[in-house]
Amino acid sequence: xxxxxxxxxxxxxxxxxxxxxxxxxxxxxxxxxxxxxxxxxxxxxxxxxxxxxxxxxxxxxxxxxxxxxxxxxxxxxxxxxxxxxxxxxxxxxxxxxxxxxxxxxxxxxxxxxxxxxxxxxxxxxxxxxxxxxxxxxxxxxxxxxxxxxxxxxxxxxxxxxxxxxxxxxxxxxxxxxxxxxxxxxxxxxxxxxxxxxxxxxxxxxxxxx
Amino acid sequence: xxxxxxxxxxxxxxxxxxxxxxxxxxxxxxxxxxxxxxxxxxxxxxxxxxxxxxxxxxxxxxxxxxxxxxxxxxxxxxxxxxxxxxxxxxxxxxxxxxxxxxxxxxxxxxxxxxxxxxxxxxxxxxxxxxxxxxxxxxxxxxxxxxxxxxxxxxxxxxxxxxxxxxxxxxxxxxxxx
Numbered sequence: 001x002x003x004x005x006x007x008x009x010x011x012x013x014x015x016x017x018x019x020x021x022x023x024x025x026x027x028x029x030x031x032x033x034x035x036x037x038x039x040x041x042x043x044x045x046x047x048x049x050x051x052x053x054x055x056x057x058x059x060x061x062x063x064x065x066x067x068x069x070x071x072x073x074x075x076x077x078x079x080x081x082x083x084x085x086x087x088x089x090x091x092x093x094x095x096x097x098x099x100x101x102x103x104x105x106x107x108x109x110x111x112x113x114x115x116x117x118x119x120x121x122x123x124x125x126x127x128x129x130x131x132x133x134x135x136x137x138x139x140x141x142x143x144x145x146x147x148x149x150x151x152x153x154x155x156x157x158x159x160x161x162x163x164x165x166x167x168x169x170x171x172x173x174x175x176x177x178x179x180x181x182x183x184x185x186x187x188x189x190x191x192x193x194x195x196x197x198x199x200x201x202x203x204x205x206x207x208x209x
Numbered sequence: 210x211x212x213x214x215x216x217x218x219x220x221x222x223x224x225x226x227x228x229x230x231x232x233x234x235x236x237x238x239x240x241x242x243x244x245x246x247x248x249x250x251x252x253x254x255x256x257x258x259x260x261x262x263x264x265x266x267x268x269x270x271x272x273x274x275x276x277x278x279x280x281x282x283x284x285x286x287x288x289x290x291x292x293x294x295x296x297x298x299x300x301x302x303x304x305x306x307x308x309x310x311x312x313x314x315x316x317x318x319x320x321x322x323x324x325x326x327x328x329x330x331x332x333x334x335x336x337x338x339x340x341x342x343x344x345x346x347x348x349x350x351x352x353x354x355x356x357x358x359x360x361x362x363x364x365x366x367x368x369x370x371x372x373x374x375x376x377x378x379x380x381x382x383x384x385x386x
Contacts, residue, residue: 081383082363116370116379124384 008158020157027071027097028153031060031146034070034094036087039077041104041136048139060146067093072149073126074142078106079119091126099153101145102128105135230255233311236276241267249316256301256314261326264302264317268332271304271313279304279313282329285339287347289373297321300349302329319349328354346371 004023037045048055055061064070067090079087091100102122105111108131110120122128129152130145230250234257238245244267247258259267271277283303290297296318304313317326328351330336340351341360348369351357359366368375 081366082361084383085363115377116375119383124382 004158021154023158024154024156028150029059030062031058031072031099031149031153032062032064032070033060033072033074033101034067034090035063035065036073036090037076038079038083039104039106041076041107044136044139045074045076045103045142048142050139053139053143055143055146058143058146058150067091068095070094071097072099072101072146074101074103075107075122075126075128076103076136078111078113079122079125080117081119084119084125087122088125097156099129099149100126101142101149102131103142103145104132104137108133111135233276233313237271240274241270254312254314256316258316258318261317261319264315265327265329265332267315268302268304268329271315272332277304277311277313278306278308281305281307282333282335282339283312285329285336285343287343287349287371289347289371292374295320298324298347298349300326300343324349325352326350327352330354345369348372 004019008019037043047053049061049063060072067073071094073091073094075087091098100122102108106113106118107122108128110118112135114120119125130149132141132145134141230248234245234248234255237257244259244263245257246260249256249258271279281304283305284301285303286301288299288301290299298319298321300317300319302315302317304315305311319326324347326349328336328340330340330351330353337354337356338360340349340354341357343349344351344354344357345359345361346369358364362370367380
């Protein structure tokens with residue numbers, strides 16, 4: 001994000017490991033999820049923060065309605081094709097470092113909805129860190145996934161996840177800006193020229209290479 | 210127990226034009242026989258097949274006619290009878306009267322080559338979104354509609370999802386990456 005990048009670049013390599021453990025400890029101890037309930041899995045996600053399961057024990061109870069304040073996107077439910085650009089946009093709006101939990105069979109693989117309307121796995125849209133099976137998964141499984149994500153965070157380096165530079169961010173085409181008809185005629189075959197919805201973040205590019 | 214059996218909703222009604230299934234249809238038959246190309250009565254419901262060119266005139270007449278007063282358009286839905294059928298598509302208008310509490314279904318059949326039908330948004334404003342939905346999912350084009358865009362599927366969608374020849378999984382797997 002901010003200071004830790006500057007420190008990590010300014011200091012010699014030998015100190016970075018120590019600094020990483022400090023930064024990762026801070027990061028993993030307060031993973032704030034973005035509110036992204038899509039279907040019945042969202043009910044279990046809400047239950048994970050309830051008094052019985054108490055996700056607050058792991059520092060992940062503060063569900064933020066603004067992606068700007070969130071660290072983790074919990075995709076809980078089936079993602080329709082119409083929702084896909086919206087989901088990607090919210091992911092793009094989250095500042096680095098950010099992680100994604102794919103909750104349930106539908107978000108992971110499309111589940112029982114093997115049809116035209118549902119994206120067959122949210123990893124077709126955003127990079128996923130932890131997958132949870134189940135239909136729906138129990139709240140305990142979500143808590144377990146958060147713990148697995150904490151393990152993963154603790155093994156990362158501050159150099160791995162940085163903000164996308166400003167000039168790169170400007171290249172991204174915001175989704176949902178497709179041309180709208182004037183309504184006088186029906187468009188049948190006038191599709192907008194294909195263009196990317198977004199650019200790959202540096203973290204994604206590092207993964208794919 | 211009543212000795213005289215009443216004509217309940219479940220009883221089949223003869224559908225020949227000579228014996229009109231309801232006084233309403235009989236009266237409409239006398240007023241405007243050119244609007245009625247067929248009458249189907251089944252399961253206690255009456256359907257009038259209307260020629261495509263007459264649908265707006267029939268709808269605006271039925272809305273204000275004292276015999277009918279269909280002031281509420283409950284639904285417009287499309288149907289695909291199958292790729293090999295001709296006419297392949299149909300558009301169904303479900304009418305209801307909030308004052309007289311009766312219902313009627315109007316049906317327009319369309320061939321695959323020419324899926325145009327006039328819009329009834331001028332009669333009932335609620336037809337706007339119903340017609341957009343029918344356009345979105347079946348590709349029926351409503352001439353004169355003020356804003357005929359897709360309503361359920363994404364704007365850049367290809368094809369019409371409820372047509373019988375639309376593949377269940379779509380034309381290609383979706384991915385942003």
